[in-house]
Amino acid sequence: MLKVLVPTIMLFPTIWLTRPKWLWASCLVQSFAIALVSLSWLKWSSEAGWFSSNHYLATDPLSMPLLVLSCWLLPLMILASQNHMSSEPSSRQRTYICLLTSLQVFLVMAFGATEILMFYVMFEATLIPTLFIITRWGNQMERLNAGIYFLFYTLAGSLPLLVALLVLQGDTGTLSLLTLQYTPTLQLSTWGDKLWWAGCLIAFLVKMPLYGVHLWLPKAHVEAPVAGSMVLAAVLLKLGGYGMMRMMLILEPLTKDLVYPFIALALWGIIMTGTICLRQTDLKSLIAYSSVGHMGLVAGGILIQTPWGFSGAIVLMIAHGLASSALFCLANTAYERTHSRTMLLVRGMQAIFPLMATWWFIASLANLALPPLPNFMGEVLIITSMFNWSHWTLVLTGVGMLITAAYSLHLFLTTQRGPVPSHIIGLEPSHTREHLLLVLHLLPIVLLVLKPEQMWGWCF
Template identity: 40%
Template sequence: MMKFLIMLIFVIPLCFMKNMFWMVQMILFFLVFLFMNLSLNVNMYSNMSYMYSCDLMSFGLILLSIWICVLMITASENLFKLKFYDSFFLFNIIILLLMLYLTFSVMNLFMFYLFFEGSLIPTLMLIIGWGYQPERIQAGMYLLFYTLFASLPLLMGIFYIFNEVNCIMIYFLKFFNMNFYLLYISMILAFLVKMPMYITHLWLPKAHVEAPVSGSMILAGIMLKLGGYGLLRIMIFLQEINMKLNYVWIIISLLGGFYISLKCFCQVDIKSLIAYSSVAHMSFVICGIMIMNYWGFLGSYLLMIGHGLCSSGMFCLANINYERINSRSLLINKSMINFMPSMSLWWFLLLSSNMAAPPSLNLMGEIMLINSLISWCSLSMLMLMLVSFFSAGYSLYLYSYPQPGKYYYGMYSFYMGTSREYLLLMLPWLPLNILVMKIDYSMIWF
């Protein structure tokens, strides 16, 4: 694992050299294919070096992190053209990728906390430095304080565990059973805010709307998955108490998912709508993890990977429209099918994956989550039907509202999609629909 870490560190000087923007992107592409060829032990951690290692769950999420960072650079061509602090932007992305790589690969719980919080700083820099509106400062503060407020109890919880059992290596904690209410709340609160669970979700739409396209992609693609990854890791030693309290989180998530799905129909900002749909999907993931059965864990992991690819693709599309029209309003983005028919096809492909249509990973994840939830309590079927139905509803709303109709005459500049943009849309969509053929790999971890 250290070899990839050192490779990333050596990319940092390239960020500050002239005309190295696309070179850094190519190196990250190369890193993806190197990482894909990593030999993994099926049952436990492998590739151990120092305190870093990799099992199948962290493997998938690290791969997703590198992939989305490649897409972020591809999507931010405008920064390179305008020379808008592009070197510092690349440096920011590499530091963010380093933090994410370390978060997913570290085995020590305290170091995990350190890198989990460290990834917040480059994200904040992206929103405040390259965001669009003046409200981005407020959005950044929301993001910072929501996350930090919930994270201090997590740190206290880690110290308490170390004091009690003299061990904070994630692998060995599975031999312990911590049956304490206060510890349980303090350990999972930070992850529920990061997911974000309904009630603690207010920072997410703000951050998404104010962030540049790269910020939105990393927020939707990886930042929300940090919470799910943390929950999957710590549930191992909080099993007993979770069985007593899990119904609270499941009820909040199901009702919240339903309410947020309805709220999606009220949005007029494309980015805001996609951000709220992320909250609805993550409520499914929380339910799957809290149920603590095989299908739930598996479904939540698959939905995290699928949603990471799908939502980052949709934010790319929203940005492509924004670059043409200079507005993200659904009322002004009209008749896009006349201007960019091929982009309408990409909207359709990504939104169909978002509503869990075959053959996407989202479909597999949702089938598993629905199975696990109904096996836990058959009454939850009612809420599941509503959430699934409305998720298809707002996806169709987002597709059918901007595509047909009369176009806006105030639109002053316009051009068709470039090859870079088509590549940018294909790279999330292909793995999202092709990984279904190798679904067994994601099952082996469990």
């Protein structure tokens, strides 16, 4: 753990002491070296389940793929931000990279925490850099409104979790993930216990987000700069799923009775957000709403608590993180050239940028869960386990998959095919930097087809 955490912390002196002309290159090289070192976590050797570096930080097969994803994303965010930050003064560029680096530090400590209270503190700490990134470097005036939505939705959901954790500490005497699974099952029978159960989960369901408490997400995505959208879609939403998986072991007796409304909301959200996507005109808004639908499927897979549901949720979280982050990068490349996110105003791009259209095609296919990509593995595992839980869920998940395919193809065809609008003249050609960025997103998705057990090793 420290072999990743210490070099990440040492990025801060690199950022502030490097000459301005070498700033982006040196930060990119160091962060990419950290990402390559983090791949060593995938070489799993511990038979005890946990691989601990000290009492507070440890990895296991559930946190390991999410840790690697967090480390992999930092160099990609630096690559994606370089162009639109180039006009800013040097001090602001350094502050921006510092915020991205601090996000990685908090995420590594959140996913690696063995104490639930430490996880909670790091879970909340990720709010601060994300809020600064959205409200300072967002594209339009609505960014302040989006930041307020993001802050208060997350805080309102998280405060009951803090109270619930303090109650749990009083009842069991420990908040360590290493020992909580061995504590006697809690006898939960009163109304207060039901409120405690809801308090433990609502923070994570808001973060995922569950349909109904999702309004902060499209606003935050649309107003954030490209790095903010990437880290929100790829990692921050996964904090909710990870927290739910950790807490589910403790909430056992009550879950069977109280879980129905949340599963119903999650499945209904897949259809509702899919139909919203079909009539979106804004490119980033469509990708943001598609994230809500995919996370609804993840929430359903976790809440039914079967090995297939859990492993499908992990696979879909990792695959969705890479695919939606790639789509946000592609939307940003179109926005930087046309200065518009309206889909009808950026159509016909295949004729101008044929190689970029290839990346659009692969990312759209990953988003609609084409076999044999890991997105498809995750969705099939979740849908199968939900069908086994209740046959009626097949209607909702089946319609949801059809709508997902429809809006993914709509996204690709509207932006890439058709006549080029007459106002598009003199566009800047695509850069090697942008192609490298997309290869580093899409190559892991393809490689995970060959070795999917790197993701679902926790469950089987």
